[in-house]
């Protein structure tokens with residue numbers, strides 16, 4: 242049995258069943274055995290692959306979006322350019338290379354990375370040797386100036402709790418032990434005073450809701466900064482407008498797997514509830530855009546034209562490879578539809594292309 246599984250079993254024996262967020266926190270961030278804390282899980286050899294790792298074009302187009310966002314904000318002379326959860330650093334590397342033609346943008350940008358994993362931080366610092374980045378441990382501490390923040394597949398990696406209603410009773414799904422001391426899911430009745438439930442009005446018979454305290458904490462901090470110092474936030478993630486189903490998933494070697502199998506060895510995620518994020522952003526007097534798919538975002542940013550230019554001089558084999566790559570990013574049954582894009586802006590600013598609000 243793995244060390245992490247022993248730790249989880251001991252914790253349940255001592256303190257009782259674990260809410261899913263506590264289980265995820267332990268599996269993902271345990272200082273010694275946590276999934277993100279001991280290895281790099283991203284890429285063909287890892288457990289999952291992300292858009293920046295599929296093609297440099299993704300970062301180039303996000304780069305153009307960021308430059309345009311900066312221009313729309315009136316080209317502030319100094320601003321924080323913050324990436325949440327940079328993984329291997331590939332996205333910011335491609336952004337930086339492709340925005341070299343906008344020296345005023347690069348000179349004004351203070352590049353900040355928010356990363357929890359020391360293993361990935363090391364990898365980022367190696368891969369970003371030529372990029373002037375700094376790491377921030379605490380979002381609150383970021384200097385007060387306009388901020389342009391972006392993330393790809395960050396929010397879906399944050400721990401969540403899950404609730405459901407059966408026979409008019411609110412239940413929380415937790416991780417407990419069966420009689421053979423194996424970990425399992427089990428539902429527990431929720432105290433009606435539970436803050437999440439008392440604030441909740443769309444939990445109805447048979448539906449499931451997922452909530453992430455950490456997501457709210459991070460959004461609160463960022464939205465307050467947008468409100469006080471102006472700026473915008475670009476969120477690219479698996480998810481949808483509504484979130485009334487169970488979206489927990491485990492991923493190992495690029496295949497779906499049992500969420501509870503091999504704690505610390507598999508990636509654990511859930512789909513982002515963008516409707517909830519939008520409502521939350523409004524409560525901080527910032528304006529969320531209408532949600533669009535990755536396909537629409539990339540198409541409006543010129544992905545087809547960019548791929549055409551990139552492949553014009555290639556031979557047939559190379560062209561076929563690039564066509565497959567493009568399809569992974571935009572096709573409806575792959576990332577094109579499943580991944581959504583949301584922008585949040587400070588109020589009273591012109592809308593940033595290609596979003597409508």
Ligand SMILES: C[S@@+](CC[C@H](N)C(=O)[O-])C[C@H]1O[C@@H](n2cnc3c(N)ncnc32)[C@H](O)[C@@H]1O
Nearest residue numbers: 277291326327328355356357358393394395398
């Ligand atoms: C799914 S990976 C995405 C990586 C990268 N954005 C990409 O597209 O390839 C999630 C990233 O978020 C980081 N991360 C997860 N939870 C975090 C947290 N609570 N605070 C800061 N970074 C976190 C992970 O270490 C990793 O870099």
